[in-house]
Amino acid sequence: MASISRRILFHSTRSSHCVRPRCPNPKHNIQWQQRPLSSTRRRFADDEERTPRSAPVSEHPQHIPRPANLTEDQERRLQIETLIRDLEREAPDVQKQAQARGDYGAPWQDNFKMTKDEDFETISETGRKDGFWAEGEPTMGPDEDFYGDDLTSHGHGELQQHRELRHYARMAAWELPLLSQLARPFELPTAKTPFRFRYTSYLGDSHPSVNKVVVEFSASDIPLSPVQKSKLIKLSGPRYNPSTDIIKLSCELYDTQDQNKRWLGDKISVLLAEVKDSKDTFEDVPFDFRHHKPKVRYEFPKEWILTPERKKYLEERRERMQKLDYEKEQNGELVDGVKVIEQALPYVLPTVEPVTVPAPRARR
Amino acid sequence: MSSSQCLRSFFQLSLDRAAHQSIASRSLLTTPQTACFSISASRCGPPPRKGMIAPPKRGERTLNVKKGKGARAQDTSKRPAPGERKAQRKRIVLSNNNALEVPTLQDLSKETVLKQENEGQVKGLPEAVVDALRAVEAFKPTQGWRLFRRPAILMRRQTMQLVELVKQVEDAGKGAAKQTLRRVLVGERLCGKSTLLLQALTVGFLRDWVVINLPDAQDITNAHTEYAPLPGSQPTMYTQDTYTANLLSQIATANGPVLEKFQVTTKPSLPVPIPSKCNLKQLAELAIANPEASWPIFVALWNELSQPGRPPIMLGVDNVAHMMKDSDYLSADIKPIHSHDLAIVRHFVDHLSGKTALRNGGIVLAATSGSNSPTIPGLDHSIQVAEARKLDPENVPQWNPYKKVDQRVVDCLKDIEVVRITGLSKEEARTVIEYYAASGMLRAQVTDPFVTEKWSLAGMGNIGYLERAAVRERI
Incomplete structure (x- = not known):
């Protein structure tokens, strides 16, 4: 089979222009046809060697x-x-x-x-890497790297994992303790910093919500009058949690965290400006907390707890009632359903059941 | 006329009849035919064939000469008459001859009924009161009256509350200002709401009040009786003549001795003639003969009772939830009529809401029902509000404004008060269990452990379940 370059030359010289190609206008260009003739001189690894070869x-x-x-x-x-x-x-x-x-x-x-x-x-062409599937092909020549004594790729993977584990173990032993130098004592947020932003890091992994930023703030932390606060809550809609009194906004519209945070800041300032505008105070609109279902916690009733005092009280009560019952029984005041029925039924003398005797047969 | 013939004549009509002179004599169109297309059934059907005779009626004896399976004799037993089964179901039995007479049982009387010492005791009902209660249908078939020798009631804590109310009204009656007290009786299922209403009515009868009881609000609103718009009412109200006539006859029977004492003093303009020297009982009884005039008669009676010097009134209704929704009646433009637009219900609800006061004082009682009642969110909410208001007037639950509510219900129960019926105390439970044992219905020694067991089984003294555990489902 002729090489690619040869075929180009054949095409330019030998093919008859009057013969229409069998498949006119190929739908796709083959990679090597895109620039069939380059004006650039080809570069060879052995440029010096090549010159005497071309001489003959x-x-x-x-x-x-x-x-x-x-x-x-x-x-x-x-x-x-x-x-x-x-x-x-x-x-x-x-x-x-x-x-x-x-x-x-x-x-x-x-x-x-x-x-x-x-x-x-x-x-x-000769030095071309055709990848794994072309390795070992007779036309490509022998594989220079593989001598039949290497680990499998799975083995290499295991080794790599082991290496990584050691790496992280070394880091945990030597470098993590140094992080404590960077630790800062916790400071309570002040009245000037009512917003709490949350960013998410996936430790370098790509994740769709890497750019997401969430901000939370309590409606009570912002200096507002009661009417303004209720307006803020009403405007916040389902972002307001009545149990915790916290408004939560999030943004992942943009590609970077900074842009999203900027957007959140703008939104909050717009919201607060609107809240402070006293043209419409929204006082005729009732609060809408349909989005929130408060969690019900059932607690064991305090009255039911068997404390030692209560046990003692119950014991005493039982003894007292038992004593009362006993006294009533002795006085004949205790109502007994069985006795009542026995007394109410008419007294019947026990009669001897008549024994039937066979009558003698009458003789004729 | 058969369909094919119809079609043929229709086609024929469109043609020129002159062209068919020759066949005109034979044509069906010689006689003028009208109404070719009729949807009425043909009147001249084929005569019945000779062998086709209707099968014998049920229960009729016929000659059966068949052999084998088909020859089985027909069931010739008599079927229950119409209404017999319902009568059986609704029958009220108030005595049990097999139960024992309880020797310690004392009857209530006009003098003793208001005494505080009655609390926690079982008291018998006098004959006259039993008849009156039966007349106003205060006894319910599900209650356990049939188990005992004669009706008796336990004067429990809530009963004494109502007795206190009666005392309050009577004491106020001596002064100038008359009092109208309004209460809703609420509680769990089988906790004795209807029985408590009955006890209140009993006190009313004993104290010579005029007692008017609507035995079940469902009967008023479930569209089982006729209705008609009340002329001249704006918005339109609807009267129920049969029901009102029945109610008036119940009032006349139950309150006969009281109503007989009073003569008609106003001049009511009624569509029926009133006899001269007519007393109130006769006035009420007019409705029995003239049901169509029952509503004006009811209004006239009410006016009479509102005159000064007449006794206080006790108004009661059971299963009040049925009054707090759309009734099953339809208006002229096919819209459901709200129950409050029914004249009787409106009359009651106006008094329950406090819109109209009872001129001579009295009590309005509405009992809810736990078994056969629709869920009325407005009613439930109003009850919650009333209970919370009693505890802390500042902190009452608010209706969720994003949920629908029947505003008429909320308005009518705006400032109502509630009597919550809880379980019996152990002492009350012991009294009632001793009564069961003394009646011979409970074969056991009534000791404290026994009472505690039954009290616990009954869900902390719910009297309906206590009766079940002790008397009805005994082993």
């Missing part, structure tokens, strides 16, 4: 010099002669002779001074 090519015996300044007729004649010569060379006998002579490749327009396939081979 120019002295090829079949080198046919191209005369300059031809008229139209001479040009046509020359073309016809070339064609005849080419066709003669295509004949099988001639080819056999050429093979016997050791000539490879067909000579042709000499103005390129490259007549054999080898001349068209580029260094970059």
Whole structure:
């Protein structure tokens, strides 16, 4: 198979323009066709070596010099002669002779001074990395890195993990204690810093909410009159949590945290400006806390707890009631349902059940 | 006329009839036919075939000569008459001949009923009061009256509260200002709300009040009785003649001895003639014969009772939640009528809300029901508010403004007071269990551990469950 460069030359010289290509206007350009002919000189790793190699090519015996300044007729004649010569060379006998002579490749327009396939081979093609799938292919030659004694990639992965673990262990042992030098004592937020911003770091990982910024502030921390405060709560809508009295805003509209924080700051200032505007105080609008469901905590009733005092009280009460019951029973005041029914039923004397005696048979 | 014939004549009509002179004599169109397309049923159907006789009626004996399975004899037993099953279901039994007479049981009387010493005791109801209560349908079929020899009530703590109210009204009656007290009886299921209402009515009867009881608000609003718009009312109110006539007859029967004492003093203009020297009982009884005039008669009776010198009135209603919603009646433009637009309900609700006061003083009582009542958020909220107001007038729950509420209900119960019925105390439970045992309905020795057990089983002394645990579902 001819090389790519060779095919370009064939295309430019041999293909007939009247023959329409089979697939006209290819939908996609092949990568190497985008810049088929570059004016830049090719760079080779062994530029010095290459020069003497190309020298004998120019002295090829079949080198046919191209005369300059031809008229139209001479040009046509020359073309016809070339064609005849080419066709003669295509004949099988001639080819056999050429093979016997050791000539490879067909000579042709000499103005390129490259007549054999080898001349068209580029260094970059031979040294090209075709990736994993081309490794070990016979045409690519032997793999220089692999001698059949390496770990598998999984093994390398394990090793890498182990290395990382050691790395972090070293950091934990040597560098983390130094962080305590950077620790600052906690200071309560002052009245001038009512806003609490929250940023999220995913430790260098990319995450969709890296740029998100959240701000929380209590409606009571901002110096407002009661009417203004209620207006702020009403304007905040579902961002207000009535259990904690905290308004929470967040923003992830923009790509960076700073932009989002800026947006939040602007929003808060707009909100506060609106709240302080006393044109409409929103006093006719009731608070809407439908978004909030307070959590109900059930606690064991205090009265039910069995404290020692209560145990004692219950014991005493039981004893007292038992005593009262006993007294009532002795006095005959205790109501007993069974006895009541027995007394109410009419008293019946126990009668002897009559025994049936078989009557003697009457004799006839 | 068959459909094909119809079609044919229709097509024929569109043609020139002159062109068919030859067949005109045979044509169906010779006689003029009207109403080709009629949706009425054909009147000249085929005569009934000879063999087709209607099957025998149920229960009729017929000759059955079949053999085998089909020859089984038909069920010829008599079916219950219409209304018999309902009568069975609604039957009120107030005595049990197998139960024992409790020797210690004492009746209430006009003098003793207001005494404080009655608290925590079981008291019998006198015959006359039982008849009156039965007349106003104060007894309910689900209550346990049928288990005992004769009706008796436990004077529990809440009963004494109501007795206090009666005392209050009567004491105020001696002065110039008459008092109208309004209460809603609330509590858990089976905790004795209807029974407490009955006890209040009992006190009313014993103290010679005029007692008017609407036994179940559901009967007024469930569209089972006829209704008509009241002429000249704005907004339109609706009267229920049959129900009102029945109510008036109940009033006349139950309060007969009281009403007989008073003569009609005003000159009511009624659509029916009034006999001369008519007393109030006769006035009420006019409605039995003339149900269509029952509402004017009711108004006239009410006016009479509002005259000075007449007894206080006790107004009661059970299952009040049914009054606090749209009724099942429809207005002329097919819209549901709100219960408050029914004349009787309006009359009661005006007194419950305090819009109109009872001129001679009295008590308005409304009992809720735990078993057969719709959920009325406004009513529940009003009850909560009333209870919270009693504890702390500053801190009352507010209605969520983003939820719908029937404003008429909230307005009517704006400043109502509530009697919350809780479980019995252990002493009360012991008294009532001793009464069960003395009636011979409970075969056990009534000791403190026994009472405590039943009291606990009854959910801390809920009397309905106490009765179940001790008497009804005994092992």
